[in-house]
Amino acid sequence: MDKKEEEKLVKRTNGEPAGEAGLPQGAESAPAPSLEEMNDLKAKLEEALSSAKRWQAEFVNYQSRVARDREADRKFATESLLRELLPAVDTVQHCVAQISKAGAAPAVLEAMLLVEKDLLRILGKHGVKPIEARGAPFDPGLHEALGAVESAGVPADSVIEVLRPGYMLHERVLRPAQVKVARTEDAEGTGGP
Numbered sequence: 579m580d581k582k583e584e585e586k587l588v589k590r591t592n593g594e595p596a597g598e599a600g601l602p603q604g605a606e607s608a609p610a611p612s613l614e615e616m617n618d619l620k621a622k623l624e625e626a627l628s629s630a631k632r633w634q635a636e637f638v639n640y641q642s643r644v645a646r647d648r649e650a651d652r653k654f655a656t657e658s659l660l661r662e663l664l665p666a667v668d669t670v671q672h673c674v675a676q677i678s679k680a681g682a683a684p685a686v687l688e689a690m691l692l693v694e695k696d697l698l699r700i701l702g703k704h705g706v707k708p709i710e711a712r713g714a715p716f717d718p719g720l721h722e723a724l725g726a727v728e729s730a731g732v733p734a735d736s737v738i739e740v741l742r743p744g745y746m747l748h749e750r751v752l753r754p755a756q757v758k759v760a761r762t763e764d765a766e767g768t769g770g771p
Contacts, residue, residue, distance in 0.1 A: 653705065653748050660706055664745060664753055667701070670694045671743075701745070709744035711737045711755040720744060722754040729760040736760045 611619070674690045698708075709720050716723060716735045724741055732738055737757045744755030 654750065656704055657747055657750075657752065660701060660704060660747060661752055663697070663701065667694070667697050668742065670697060705748045706752060707746050709746055709751075709755045711740045711744065711757050713737060716757070716759045720751060720754055721757045721759075723759050724756050725758045726761040727758050728762070730762070732760040734760060734762045 670690060670693050674687065674694055677687045677690055711721055714721075714737050715733075716737055721737060721744065727738060729738055736759065737755075738760045739758040740755055741758065742756040745752040
């Protein structure tokens with residue numbers, strides 16, 4: 579060993595001259611661990627690895643849960659605004675119906691139809707879709723029954739009239755449809771909708 583290498587080794591061993599195998603003089607090599615200590619260390623290592631895997635799995639689950647929550651927040655962030663726009667859509671649709679009945683100037687009817695079409699297009703762009711209720715079986719999750727009407731040619735508990743349209747925002751009900759439901763004459767005394 580030349581002088582420079584010896585100086586480097588002395589620096590690495592905190593200034594003590596190096597003995598054999600690069601250990602400081604007077605330092606003894608540690609005794610080899612017993613088989614029991616090795617098994618104990620191996621068990622601790624396996625436990626630490628298992629714990630790390632569990633934490634990693636928890637973290638992955640957490641990340642996917644946060645991503646789902648963010649997506650839901652993004653999808654439904656405009657829900658309250660869209661719900662507030664629905665009465666305006668109702669008003670425009672009511673105006674269109676009244677103008678049609680009154681026989682007003684075709685230009686006025688055409689203008690109102692364009693406004694209605696634009697409102698429905700904007701709502702659709704944001705995930706709002708009308709609930710198709712007429713003729714469908716009554717579903718309390720989608721419909722709000724405001725009355726029952728006897729009807730011989732229509733199956734019982736079917737929607738026969740839509741009083742106010744309902745809307746969905748993606749897979750959520752934004753507003754249930756207000757409907758009248760058919761009932762048969764024999765269902766009159768059963769206290770149906």
